[in-house]
Amino acid sequence: xxxxxxxxxxxxxxxxxxxxxxxxxxxxxxxxxxxxxxxxxxxxxxxxxxxxxxxxxxxxxxxxxxxxxxxxxxxxxxxxxxxxxxxxxxxxxxxxxxxxxxxxxxxxxxxxxxxxxxxxxxxxxxxxxxxxxxxxxxxxxxxxxxxxxxxxxxxxxxxxxxxxxxxxxxxxxxxxxxxxxxxxxxxxxxxxxxxxxxxxxxxxxxxxxxxxxxxxxxxxxxxxxxxxxxxxxxxxxxxxxxxxxxxxx
Amino acid sequence: xxxxxxxxxxxxxxxxxxxxxxxxxxxxxxxxxxxxxxxxxxxxxxxxxxxxxxxxxxxxxxxxxxxxxxxxxxxxxxxxxx
Numbered sequence: 001x002x003x004x005x006x007x008x009x010x011x012x013x014x015x016x017x018x019x020x021x022x023x024x025x026x027x028x029x030x031x032x033x034x035x036x037x038x039x040x041x042x043x044x045x046x047x048x049x050x051x052x053x054x055x056x057x058x059x060x061x062x063x064x065x066x067x068x069x070x071x072x073x074x075x076x077x078x079x080x081x082x083x084x085x086x087x088x089x090x091x092x093x094x095x096x097x098x099x100x101x102x103x104x105x106x107x108x109x110x111x112x113x114x115x116x117x118x119x120x121x122x123x124x125x126x127x128x129x130x131x132x133x134x135x136x137x138x139x140x141x142x143x144x145x146x147x148x149x150x151x152x153x154x155x156x157x158x159x160x161x162x163x164x165x166x167x168x169x170x171x172x173x174x175x176x177x178x179x180x181x182x183x184x185x186x187x188x189x190x191x192x193x194x195x196x197x198x199x200x201x202x203x204x205x206x207x208x209x210x211x212x213x214x215x216x217x218x219x220x221x222x223x224x225x226x227x228x229x230x231x232x233x234x235x236x237x238x239x240x241x242x243x244x245x246x247x248x249x
Numbered sequence: 250x251x252x253x254x255x256x257x258x259x260x261x262x263x264x265x266x267x268x269x270x271x272x273x274x275x276x277x278x279x280x281x282x283x284x285x286x287x288x289x290x291x292x293x294x295x296x297x298x299x300x301x302x303x304x305x306x307x308x309x310x311x312x313x314x315x316x317x318x319x320x321x322x323x324x325x326x327x328x329x330x331x
Contacts, residue, residue, distance in 0.1 A: 026297065056301055127304070135301035143308040150316055232313055240320030 050213040052132045060137065061217040065196040068220070069181050072138075072227050076174050079231035083171070086243025105156045113155035120148040128225045132214065138221035142228025149233040158237060159246065167245055170234040177226030184219045255296060263289050276322045284315035 024031035033039065042059055052058040060068050121144075128141030153161035185196040193200030198216035199209035207215065237245060266289060270282040287310025294303035 135304060137301070140301065140304045140308060143305070143313055147308060147312050147316075150313065154316070236313070236317055236320060239317050240323065242324040 049210065050217070051210045052214055052217060054132055054134060056135070057131045057137050057217060057221070061220050062196075062198060062213055065185070065198075065220065068224065069178075069185065069196070072178055072181060072224050075231050076178055076227055079174060079234045080171065082235055082238045083167075083243070086238050109155050113151055117148045117151060120144060120151070124148065124225075124229075128221055129218065131221050132217060138224025139228055141221075142225040143232055145225065145229040146232025146236075149229075150236045153233075153236065153240075158241060161233070162237065162245065165230075165233055167234060167237055170230040170237075172230075174227045174230035174234070177223040177228075177230070180223030180226065181220045184216055184223070188216070252296065256293070259289050259293050259296075263293075277319055280315055280318040280322060283318065284311045287311040287314070 046055045046058045050058045124141045124144035127136035131137030149161050149165050188197045188200045189195050191200040191203050198213040201216050202209040202212035205212050266286045270279045273279050291303045291306040
């Protein structure tokens with residue numbers, strides 16, 4: 001059976017290697033991805049439509065806003081699924097095998113974390129807020145933010161981190177992120193546009209339609225950041241304690 | 250020319266690290282090696298100019314998923330059977 005699996009994997013690998021010959025060379029202007037009319041439309045019009053210098057963010061949060069919104073919902077559902085499959089919550093009947101990690105937090109580690117966590121969080125906020133002009137955005141900033149809570153949990157214990165970010169609040173914050181995203185979409189609908197058609201927000205914001213799209217993108221990125229931050233930490237909290245939310249790693 | 254050497258080196262290391270992560274018996278070591286794999290990918294993305302992908306790879310791949318994998322390993326058997 002194992003030999004059969006190996007042969008199968010080898011065959012698939014060879015097939016992939018053979019298919020990879022068809023790839024265009026790196027940076028080839030004739031590559032399908034570069035020569036499609038959609039790409040050239042985005043390259044020519046992003047600056048005019050949205051005034052966002054970073055095209056990736058504009059495509060992600062504006063032109064393909066639906067995609068990103070439902071991606072955020074997928075992240076939320078993934079977190080909820082892990083939490084509910086593992087049985088979630090401190091009231092669950094404990095299993096036979098208790099994992100008790102009982103040790104004093106290390107002085108050097110905790111002090112290093114004390115120094116580094118504020119820097120990580122400020123960097124995460126910078127990445128989130130600066131996603132228009134430089135690489136970054138809600139997903140990256142959110143993950144960095146969530147990682148800072150995981151770091152606290154690793155340096156002290158899960159309890160310390162859960163005091164700062166309780167698990168029920170995690171899911172509240174995650175849902176709030178989606179509400180922010182959907183709310184901005186709905187608001188533009190109420191103002192006479194289509195769902196997620198941010199340009200119509202200029203009717204309530206004292207800016208041009210282009211700048212309204214610019215600012216709405218920041219808004220939805222903040223929503224994404226909320227969800228991703230909370231879910232990354234909730235995933236860690238669930239998985240490291242087998243759903244018990246105590247005696248973690 | 251320098252970049253080609255860099256790319257080739259990283260791609261060779263990627264194959265080595267990928268095989269290594271399957272080879273080792275200790276799952277914690279495998280998880281850490283997997284983190285190394287992610288970090289090499291991150292270097293490759295950054296070198297190709299896809300900084301945001303590199304960023305995501307560094308935080309999710311090398312950071313969060315390694316921690317999540319290790320956290321999971323502590324709740325299951327640590328050694329692989331085969």
